[in-house]
Amino acid sequence: MMKKTNAKRVLAAALAGMMALSLSACGEQGGGSPTESASTAAVSAETKAEAESAAESQDSGKNGEEATGDAGRPEAVSQEDWEAMQKEPAFGTTLNYLFNGGACVSAVYLAEALGYYEDYGINAEYIEGESVVITVGTGKCLWGTDHIATMLVPVTNGVDMTFVAGAHMGCKSIYVFNDSEIKTAEDLKGKTIAIHDGIGNSDQNIIYRMLDGEGIDPTSEVEYLDIADSAASVAAMESGEIDASIFSDYFVIANYRDKMRKVCSITPSDEFEGEVCCVTAMNNDFLAKNPVHAKYIVMAIKRAGQFARLHSEDAVQLMFDTNKMTGEFENQLEFWDSLDFGLSDAITEEALGNIAADYIRLGVIQKKEMTADDVMKLAWTNACPDAEVPGLTVGDPKDVDGRTVEVQQKGE
Numbered sequence: 385m386m387k388k389t390n391a392k393r394v395l396a397a398a399l400a401g402m403m404a405l406s407l408s409a410c411g412e413q414g415g416g417s418p419t420e421s422a423s424t425a426a427v428s429a430e431t432k433a434e435a436e437s438a439a440e441s442q443d444s445g446k447n448g449e450e451a452t453g454d455a456g457r458p459e460a461v462s463q464e465d466w467e468a469m470q471k472e473p474a475f476g477t478t479l480n481y482l483f484n485g486g487a488c489v490s491a492v493y494l495a496e497a498l499g500y501y502e503d504y505g506i507n508a509e510y511i512e513g514e515s516v517v518i519t520v521g522t523g524k525c526l527w528g529t530d531h532i533a534t535m536l537v538p539v540t541n542g543v544d545m546t547f548v549a550g551a552h553m554g555c556k557s558i559y560v561f562n563d564s565e566i567k568t569a570e571d572l573k574g575k576t577i578a579i580h581d582g583i584g585n586s587d588q589n590i591i592y593r594m595l596d597g598e599g600i601d602p603t604s605e606v607e608y609l610d611i612a613d614s615a616a617s618v619a620a621m622e623s624g625e626i627d628a629s630i631f632s633d634y635f636v637i638a639n640y641r642d643k644m645r646k647v648c649s650i651t652p653s654d655e656f657e658g659e660v661c662c663v664t665a666m667n668n669d670f671l672a673k674n675p676v677h678a679k680y681i682v683m684a685i686k687r688a689g690q691f692a693r694l695h696s697e698d699a700v701q702l703m704f705d706t707n708k709m710t711g712e713f714e715n716q717l718e719f720w721d722s723l724d725f726g727l728s729d730a731i732t733e734e735a736l737g738n739i740a741a742d743y744i745r746l747g748v749i750q751k752k753e754m755t756a757d758d759v760m761k762l763a764w765t766n767a768c769p770d771a772e773v774p775g776l777t778v779g780d781p782k783d784v785d786g787r788t789v790e791v792q793q794k795g796e
Contacts, residue, residue, distance in 0.1 A: 458505045474674040482519045482528030483510035485708045489529040495688035504680035520545045527666040533586035539763050544668045546765040550732030551662035552723035554651025559644040560628045569598035569648050576607040578617040578629035587630050594648040634719040652781040660735035682768035689726030693779045724779040730786040
């Protein structure tokens with residue numbers, strides 16, 4: 385049974401918490417040693433203004449649930465779109481999305497907490513539950529964010545959802561202890577690497593592409609051992625049962641920052657190029673019947689991704705204030721800032737195409753008749769192009785053809 389949490393108006397509490405800000409410090413993202421930091425910081429004027437604007441939007445009755453014609457139309461929605469929204473079955477209803485906490489999937493929640501969904505007359509509430517594949521694929525939830533490595537194969541096998549926005553780069557790496565004889569990816573040949581979610585699932589899929597990119601055959605030149613959790617993998621590394629393990633970067637930052645180092649990574653850095661990791665998926669039936677609602681939902685999520693990137697201290701504090709994050713604030717912020725939240729459609733589509741082609745070549749996608757183009761037709765739907773989001777900038781860490789908006793990083 386899924387637990388429904390009434391977070392519709394967490395904004396009022398979040399705003400109060402952020403105005404009296406007292407800093408406390410995906411899967412493993414809330415891990416580490418939960419303690420509170422005594423440090424404090426003031427909310428930026430821009431953040432406060434955005435939150436107050438969202439609250440005013442709610443107070444002015446812009447949700448339009450009982451509106452007819454142009455009455456109650458939110459300022460951010462065109463008259464044409466508002467009229468179209470009223471004809472869609474989702475109009476005036478509560479729309480549930482999946483959110484189980486943590487940094488990687490945070491943009492869908494921040495869009496609610498900051499009032500962005502309500503800016504467009506959308507009443508969205510999060511639900512805690514099973515995976516995106518199960519909940520969004522069956523329509524129990526209408527959208528949610530997860531790893532491409534978790535969701536792409538199910539999409540090709542007929543799960544009823546498609547990807548509508550890129551979330552962020554990176555978040556996982558192959559680690560060894562500092563004193564390990566393994567220095568480079570080449571040294572992983574003949575070694576055993578721990579994964580944590582079963583053979584053929586996301587950890588192994590991520591490793592396949594990391595090693596393949598380094599010229600190593602991931603299907604024959606390394607061994608994999610499925611271990612229940614990260615802590616058990618550390619023990620197995622200490623005993624010599626395994627040689628390396630894939631971990632969430634947050635897990636290592638919080639627990640082993642001075643004891644482990646990366647050998648391969650999908651997180652951008654001076655050493656590694658990185659890659660799009662997570663995307664937001666939306667239920668196909670909902671999207672087909674409610675294209676205008678879908679457009680504004682994605683618009684809200686893209687704005688939230690931009691906020692997460694440009695105002696990361698405030699975003700992380702909001703996550704703590706609303707009990708969506710645990711651990712040390714500084715550790716979470718360091719991890720958060722490594723993710724390049726709010727990616728362009730162009731870099732997301734490019735990554736999906738590359739991943740699809742590699743999955744077919746490596747046998748991860750086992751439908752031999754399927755091409756990368758076939759996969760993209762199922763997996764990618766541009767429900768709200770970047771250029772249609774007013775003032776949007778993106779966090780792409782590299783140049784990519786076809787990008788239609790500017791790149792802006794934190795502090796710029």
